[in-house]
Amino acid sequence: MHNPIRRTQFFLTSTPIFFLxxxxxxxxxxxxxxxxxxxxxxxxxxxxxxxxxxxxHSTCQGTLYPxxxxxxxxxxPDLTSKSLPQIICSLINQTILEVQASSSNCSGIKKKFxxxxxxxxxxxxxCLELFDDTIAELRTTISDLTNIKTASQxxxxxxxxxAITNQYTCLDGFAFSKRHVIRDEIENNLYNISxxxxxxxxxxxxxxxLNLSKHEVFPEYGKVNDGFPTWVSPxxxxxxxxxxxxxxxxxxxxxxxNFATIGEAxxxxxxxxxxxxxxxxxxxxxxxxxxxxxxxxxxMFIGDGIGKTVVKASRNVxxxxxxxxxxxxAVVGDGFIAKGITFENSAGPSKHQxxxxxxxxxxxxxxxxxxxxxxxTLYVHSLRQFYRECDIYGTIDFIFGNAAVVLQNCNxxxxxxxxxxxxxxxxxxxxxxxxxxxISILNCKVTAASDLxxxxxxxxxxxxxxxxxxxxTVYLKSNIDDLVDPAGWLEWxxxxxxxxxxYGEYMNRGPGSxxxxxxxxxxYRVITSATEATQFTVxxxxxxxxxxxxxxxxxxxxxxx
Numbered sequence: 001m002h003n004p005i006r007r008t009q010f011f012l013t014s015t016p017i018f019f020l021x022x023x024x025x026x027x028x029x030x031x032x033x034x035x036x037x038x039x040x041x042x043x044x045x046x047x048x049x050x051x052x053x054x055x056x057h058s059t060c061q062g063t064l065y066p067x068x069x070x071x072x073x074x075x076x077p078d079l080t081s082k083s084l085p086q087i088i089c090s091l092i093n094q095t096i097l098e099v100q101a102s103s104s105n106c107s108g109i110k111k112k113f114x115x116x117x118x119x120x121x122x123x124x125x126x127c128l129e130l131f132d133d134t135i136a137e138l139r140t141t142i143s144d145l146t147n148i149k150t151a152s153q154x155x156x157x158x159x160x161x162x163a164i165t166n167q168y169t170c171l172d173g174f175a176f177s178k179r180h181v182i183r184d185e186i187e188n189n190l191y192n193i194s195x196x197x198x199x200x201x202x203x204x205x206x207x208x209x210l211n212l213s214k215h216e217v218f219p220e221y222g223k224v225n226d227g228f229p230t231w232v233s234p235x236x237x238x239x240x241x242x243x244x245x246x247x248x249x250x251x252x253x254x255x256x257x258n259f260a261t262i263g264e265a266x267x268x269x270x271x272x273x274x275x276x277x278x279x280x281x282x283x284x285x286x287x288x289x290x291x292x293x294x295x296x297x298x299x300m301f302i303g304d305g306i307g308k309t310v311v312k313a314s315r316n317v318x319x320x321x322x323x324x325x326x327x328x329x330a331v332v333g334d335g336f337i338a339k340g341i342t343f344e345n346s347a348g349p350s351k352h353q354x355x356x357x358x359x360x361x362x363x364x365x366x367x368x369x370x371x372x373x374x375x376x377t378l379y380v381h382s383l384r385q386f387y388r389e390c391d392i393y394g395t396i397d398f399i400f401g402n403a404a405v406v407l408q409n410c411n412x413x414x415x416x417x418x419x420x421x422x423x424x425x426x427x428x429x430x431x432x433x434x435x436x437x438x439i440s441i442l443n444c445k446v447t448a449a450s451d452l453x454x455x456x457x458x459x460x461x462x463x464x465x466x467x468x469x470x471x472x473t474v475y476l477k478s479n480i481d482d483l484v485d486p487a488g489w490l491e492w493x494x495x496x497x498x499x500x501x502x503y504g505e506y507m508n509r510g511p512g513s514x515x516x517x518x519x520x521x522x523x524y525r526v527i528t529s530a531t532e533a534t535q536f537t538v539x540x541x542x543x544x545x546x547x548x549x550x551x552x553x554x555x556x557x558x559x560x561x
Contacts, residue, residue: 055079059087062206063199064432072196085145088203092138092145095196099138102189103131109185118320120182123173126324127186130166133294133332133360137163138197153204154436154543158362158404160201161435162382165402167194168431168468169381173322194431201434236276236300236337236552247280247302257282262290262301262311271295281341283308289315289328292361296333303341306370306391310342316351323376327358334383336361337551344372349395349418355379359403366390367553373398374415380405380439384542388553393449397427399439400467406440406538408555413449414461414483423452423483424490426464428471438472438502439464440536442559446512447481456483462490463505466497474504474527474536477559484512489519499523506533534558 053074060069073079076090106127110116116124137159144151144159167190174183249265250257257280259265265279276298283304290311292299303309315326328345336359347354356373359366362383370391371378377394380401387407392399395417399407414423425446428439446463448456461483464473489503499522505515506527515526527533538544539557548555 052079059084059203060199063202065195065199068195069199084203084207085148088200089142089145091196091200092142095193096135096138098189098193098196099131099134102186102193103128105186105189109182117177119322120174120177122325123177123322126173126322127170130170134163134166136294148207156204157201157436158383160197160204161437163197164194164432164435165382169324173324176317198432198434201432236550247278250280250282252282253284253286261288262286263288266290266292266296266299269296269299273298276300278302281309286311287313289313292331292333292336294332298335299333300337301341302339305340306342306368309340310344312344312346314345314347314354316347316354318351323353323355324358326353327355327379330358331361331364334362336364338369339367340369342370342372345377349374349421359385363547365548365551365553374417376400386538386542386544386548386553386555388555395421395423397424397467399425400427400429402429402431402435402437404437404542406442406542407444408442408538410444412444412446414452415449416451416455417459421459422490423459423461424465425462426473427467428464428473429468430470430472431468433470440474440476440541441478442476442537444478446478446484448483460485463488464503465490466492466501469497470500471497472502474506475508476506476533476536478508479510480508480512482511486514486517487519489524530559
C-alpha cells in the first residue's frame, strides 16, 4: 500500500525543483530571444558604423593628412546623410573653433607672460589679426558652400589658401625672437589648423560641378575683356585713365584737402563699402605708416604719379618689428586699387626685412606705382593681386609672399646691396601643394637699378629662391638683363624644396635669359609649351576677366603683349 503522507512529502519536496527547471527553461527561451534581438541590434550598429567610417575614408581620400581627416570627419553625426559640401562646412566649422581657441590662447599668453619682448608682443598682435582674417575667410567659404550652385571653385581655393598662409605668417613673426617659448606654446595648434584647411582644400576639388581643367595650374586669375581684366569695372577704368579725378576725399600736405594725412582719410572712409570710394592723394611726401583694414573694402588711392605722391616710413626687423608689421602701407580690405603712388621703406640694406607695401587684399590691383626698398620690398602676402606698369626696387627677396599674383609690363630693379650680399628678385612662399598661389612675371624688364649698374659684376643676382616647400614662380616673355647669374636660381638651404618647387621660364629674351647653364633641380623647368605657359597668365591664373575690367587698369589676358 502507498503511504499518502509520503506521497505528499515527495510532492512538497519536489515542487521547488519543478519550478526551478521551469524557470530555467523559460529564462533560456527568453535569453535566446534577447540574444537574437541584441545581436541584430549590434549588427545594425556595426553596419552603420562601418558605413560611417567608409564615408569618412572616401571623403578623405587624396588628402595630405588622412588620419587627421578621418578621425575628425568620423566624429560628425549623421555623416552618411550629409552631402560633400555639408561635410566640408562641418570640417571648416570645427576648424573655426580651433582658430578661436588659438586666438584666446594668444590673448592669454599676453596676460600670462609679463616679461615679453617687444618683438614677441608685436608677433602676438600679428597672430590675433591673422586669426581674425582666417575666421573671416573660412566663414566666407562656408557661405559659398551653402550656396553651392553659385559657388566658384577658384574663390574657394583662394580663401582656403589664404587661411593656410595666415597660420605660417603668424609663426614667421617669431623668427627673430631670442627665445622660443612663445612659439612653442602655439605652433602645434596652428599646424593642426593648417592641416585641417589643407584637407578641406583637397575636398573642395572633389565637389561635382566645380572641377577645373586638369591643365590649369594657376586657375585664379581668369579672363580679360576689352583689354582689362574683368575685376576692373568700366567706372573704375575711367577713374584710372582720366587725369581729372572726382574724389570722395582729398589728402594734401598743404592743407587744401580734407585731410593732411592718408591715415585720417582711410579712417573716415566708409566700412564694408560695396561701391568704389576714391581717396585722391596730392603730390607730396607723406611720412606715415598706413593700414587699410579688412572692413575698409573697395578703396582706391590715386596719386599724382611715381615720385610725386610718396608714402614713406622705415619700420624694420632690426628695430624690433615683425616683417608683417614693418610695411609702410598694409592693405587687407578687399578690392583695393592704387595708381600713381610711390610706396617706400627707407630703412636701408643694413636693417634687413623692411616692407614698403604688403597686400592681403583679394582682387587688389596696382597701376603705375613704384615700390622702393631693399630686403622684402613688396610683400604679396595672400589672395589675388595684379600689378601693371609698376617699378619694384630691392635687393634680397624683394618680391615675396604667397598670393596668386601677376606682374605685367613691370620693371624689376635690383639695387646695390651690402658687401657680401646677393640680390634675389623673388622668394615665393607656398606651403601646401594644393594652394593655388604663385608669382607670375609676364613681359617685364628684369634689370639693375642705377646704383648697381657700375658695380653689378661685384654682386651675384638671381631670379628667385624657395622660401617655402612648394615655392612657385615663373618668368614669361620677359627681358632679362646680363646681371642675372647663368644658374638663374639660388638654393635657400641645401637641397630644401629643390624637388618640390615649381620654377619655370618661357620665351624670355635679353642677355641673361639663356637657360643653357641653368640649375638642374627636379622642380625647375624650361617651359616650351604655350599651353603650359598660359596657365600663368591673367586669364588662367587670377581670374582677371571677372574683376580687372572694373578697375580700369589695362592688361592683356593671355601671353600677348
